[in-house]
Amino acid sequence: MNNKSNLKLTIIIPTYNSELTIERCIKSLLVQEEPAQLIFVDDGSVDRTVDIIKKHCNNNVTLITTSHVGPSKARNIGLKNVITRWVTFVDSDDYVDPDYTKALLRVLHKGVSLSMCEQHGKNSVSKVYKTNEEFIEDLVTDKINSSVWGKVFDMQIIRNQKIHFKNDIFLGEDTLFCITYALSCHGTFLLTGLSKYFYTDSRNSLSSLFSIKNDDVVRSFNVIKAYEQILSLVSKVKFNNIIKLVKLKLIVLTLNCYRKALLNDYRGKEKSICQKILMDNLTFIIMNGSIRLKLKVLLALFLPWLICYFDNIRYKAIKLG
Structure with missing residues (x-):
């Protein structure tokens, strides 16, 4: 077990009635080659989600329970409890490769404000964005995904600029967060060209x-x-x-x-x-x-x-x- 103070990254996982997928998600995060602090924020699940998470709680796995505050506020609660320099997000339906955190952290040298990877099944090339304008343009034109998953953010920037998810926005909140963050950055943004995230499309997107x-x-x-x-x-x-x-x-x-x-x-x-x-x-x-x-x-x-x-x-x- 790693000491919290030695960890570089926190992963925030909002959950709600995720009993069918949460075990797979947790296991993929616990076997990371570069360990991370895990913060689960459960928003009033009425199934076995909380019980499943509790089985894995230890010094590096934290569970916070709320009652129907919505995904944006749940993520904000997670952000308030981060003590590491870097933070990322994983959805409870999804899971990641064993070297997911390692791949994203190893490129975060001096002057880099954000690193990112793509989901499995999507072609990706490595790219260095030297300006936030260039990065934002690719976000709004869907050349890169605009979700907060698959991206590592600097908590110093988030805290200094008071960046947060808007509680009244529950769709499109990821894009808004990413652009708000990018406009607060003066460093570069790195697209690794790697596909390390398994995205599960179970969010009622049909038609x-x-x-x-x-x-x-x-x-x-x-x-x-x-x-x-x-x-x-x-x-x-x-x-x-x-x-x-x-x-x-x-x-x-x-x-x-x-x-x-x-x-x-x-x-x-x-x-x-x-x-x-x-x-x-x-x-x-x-x-x-x-x-x-x-x-x-x-x-x-x-x-x-x-x-x-x-x-x-x-x-x-x-x-x-």
């Missing part, structure tokens, strides 16, 4: 546009809130090219949310806010959007019954297929 649940409109709107904050951040530092990219992504997210509202005959405030965002940015869309995006926005705003008709056909096809 996200064509959900018929009204709460999915609210969830989609939450991502819009995240990207509005991201747009505000990059606008302050005048990254003009990134401002355009973020704005276009915000338009796409807003359009998708608005289409969900139309498809569901949803009448909440989110629908009218999305409509206003699209109307207010119509000139920008016409000047900068692709032909496909322009057509979809114009149909949604001025012929909503028609785009709803086509979306309904596609939804039924997905449901049958």
Whole structure:
């Protein structure tokens, strides 16, 4: 067993009803070639998740229990308990290679603010980002994953700049955190080119546009809130090219949310806010959007019954297929 003071890295693992996957996750973290401090933050699980974690608790494995505070606040609680220089995150559905921590830590020499790897199954090349602008551009264009997993962050920067997850954002919070962190850095960012993280897609991602649940409109709107904050951040530092990219992504997210509202005959405030965002940015869309995006926005705003008709056909096809 390693002494806490000798460890360089803490891994924060938020959990909620993860009994089917948590054992695999824990075992992958306990066999790391470069040991790490593990902090599990359980957010009110009603299954066996907590019992499974307790079996592994020791000097280097900590369990903190909360009651339905949400993933962002759970991660913030974890951050407050970190005593190492470096921190990363692992989702309870996922697991990692035995040399995951070693691969990420060994490149953290002087002047490096962040190291990262990709998930298994995704092609990756090594790359050095010498500016935060270059790194953020690849984040918002999905050239690299925008999740906090697979990345090692400097706790000195997080503490000094008071960086945290926004408690009211539960979708898109990872991207917002990464960009907030990047804007606070003056060092380089290293993409190792290694695939060390096993990502399990069990997060109800199927056919996200064509959900018929009204709460999915609210969830989609939450991502819009995240990207509005991201747009505000990059606008302050005048990254003009990134401002355009973020704005276009915000338009796409807003359009998708608005289409969900139309498809569901949803009448909440989110629908009218999305409509206003699209109307207010119509000139920008016409000047900068692709032909496909322009057509979809114009149909949604001025012929909503028609785009709803086509979306309904596609939804039924997905449901049958």
